[in-house]
Amino acid sequence: MPREKNQEKRQAFLRAAVAEIAKSGTETSTARIARRAGLAESTLFTYFPSKSALLNVLYIELKDKVYQALNRDFPADAGLYARARHIWVGTLAWGVKSPNERKASLHLHLSNAITAATRAHTDARSVEVRKTMAELSTQGIFRELPTNFSATAMGAMQDAVLEEIARNRKDQAVLIAKGFEAFWRMCL
Amino acid sequence: MPREKNQEKRQAFLRAAVAEIAKSGTETSTARIARRAGLAESTLFTYFPSKSALLNVLYIELKDKVYQALNRDFPADAGLYARARHIWVGTLAWGVKSPNERKASLHLHLSNAITAATRAHTDARSVEVRKTMAELSTQGIFRELPTNFSATAMGAMQDAVLEEIARNRKDQAVLIAKGFEAFWRMCL
Amino acid sequence: MPREKNQEKRQAFLRAAVAEIAKSGTETSTARIARRAGLAESTLFTYFPSKSALLNVLYIELKDKVYQALNRDFPADAGLYARARHIWVGTLAWGVKSPNERKASLHLHLSNAITAATRAHTDARSVEVRKTMAELSTQGIFRELPTNFSATAMGAMQDAVLEEIARNRKDQAVLIAKGFEAFWRMCL
């Protein structure tokens, strides 16, 4: 099984897809993805049975990368504030470092090509994170809102921070810190 | 006066476009839009010179509807809390009543087909709203964050509320009220 | 029968067709012809049963105008030189005065839309001219070439003169005169 070589080209397609989807959305063509990957369009279909499959694989890989990073040094025994802050900082660090991956991830999230199975798969990687978010839901105003609300709100606030960072490159660390303070204020 | 009929079909295309774009994004085809409108595809082009023109017209009509509702009874002389709450409640009322229009609006907002002129046009309708959001930016933690942050954050929080409402149809009024409380907490 | 009014609009369509065909060829659209005529596209079809019919009518009218002008003061009793020169000068005068009509006429001549019947009709108007051309065919080198050759050659030479005039607006009279001298040289 010549896995090694395979993986290189496979990754080339995935990397190219990230760049193209970030630029033009999921409706970008397989031709453009292959061209950017420096490979033939038909070769794409030896690694992925269809464009839709490529999209789903990519979605999973992108989500996995974030959750692996968050899980690696997750302070499972620390207090709620520390754990929430870990999630906040880790997610934003990824968003700042890999703006294209984040953009592509958002495009994929909205795409009809992403199946329910794919969405479910991603949930499996986010156990620790979800546990913390559930705990957040018992705090302050969140007690009176549905369980998922805290997670949704945090994601939304992170989007706001990233949008600001994209617009205003300086003081990323400050924006991230102040943003978390604003978020945490809701939990008190 | 063939105006009446004219407008009817035109509206049929716009309504069909809302539904299709909400379902499949702006890359949906003119064929599908026309089919849903119950008219021939070529007829679409007697009402709109191009698909792009249809998208821009639709974007303006959707945005206008929201801002007209917000402006109609805007409490311009009331305190900041009242004005912010007006915007929060008004926007969410529209989002709840017209989920497809909101989804379509979000898709359109991201589309490359929407021109700068179209975006500028909608800015003109949102003067009062933008004034209030600017004032919010001078409050609490927002003082230490960029000017646009309060508006971005409010939009993000509203997304969270609407997502919750979509998942859990009951108690919309409560969700909206509690959601604003959570948001306002950030401003103190 | 409200002929008068009819004729006005009919002529408007024909005039517009001349201009559009001169500019863009016979594949120009009925929409563009009608727009230039200042009338509705569908009105065109109350005057002509089809686009093809319009083209054929126009071809006949254009050819008739030339031959009527040539026939009006045709020096039927003069010598061959005078008659040939009359044809030469008359045709070129029209070509110079009505460049669009000439261009349209050339486009129509090549079009598959022009029927054999239409082409035959035109022949009927050109009796005098053809008689003179036949006589030319008995002169000099033409004697050893097919009967039609003299006419074809004259048309070709006129095209050359008109092309020159189009390129070089001055000295039209000289170009026309010298051109005929060149042509006549062949007949000696």
Add this chain to the structure above:
Amino acid sequence: MPREKNQEKRQAFLRAAVAEIAKSGTETSTARIARRAGLAESTLFTYFPSKSALLNVLYIELKDKVYQALNRDFPADAGLYARARHIWVGTLAWGVKSPNERKASLHLHLSNAITAATRAHTDARSVEVRKTMAELSTQGIFRELPTNFSATAMGAMQDAVLEEIARNRKDQAVLIAKGFEAFWRMCL
């Protein structure tokens, strides 16, 4: 080496285009060209990026073929009569042998799809011919007419000869020879 097959299909498209354009002009559809070539319409676009590109390539190939034939045994050191006769005979030989190519070439020459760059390219191939035609312009009656006139007149006269040949298949050689005599008479 998949070149062989490549070129075959490419030539099939070009040959089909010649036939269709000769019959119906440059407004013929890519569907008809492909059908005549015995290939799928979409395949056409793997050989030519657009219909316009196909037209330009075809124009260049047709013109090149003529000029290459003329240049191959061009009697550059012979007298003016011999050189003019070489051009006359060579051009007509091609016109007689390839009537469709000639018709297509004429259609292409008038088409708006042919770019200035394409026209410039063909000028480069016609240096020897243009030099001879310029010299012709200093002879006889041509001295008193614009520089381009001799070339335009020769082209026009050749049209006349070819029209005759098309009508009357016999005695091509005689028609060509006598036709040149008629033309040459103008130069004396």
Add this chain to the structure above:
DNA sequence: GATGAATGAGGTTTCATTCAT
């Protein structure tokens, strides 16, 4: 008689995918 509205047919081009090599 004149027209706005409507449309089926057809235009060029792009796309995801298959297949032979």
Add this chain to the structure above:
DNA sequence: TATGAATGAAACCTCATTCAT
């Protein structure tokens, strides 16, 4: 395995023509 070649389906859009008013 990797790919050039091929293609049916579908994209957006234009056109000549019909029809109700």
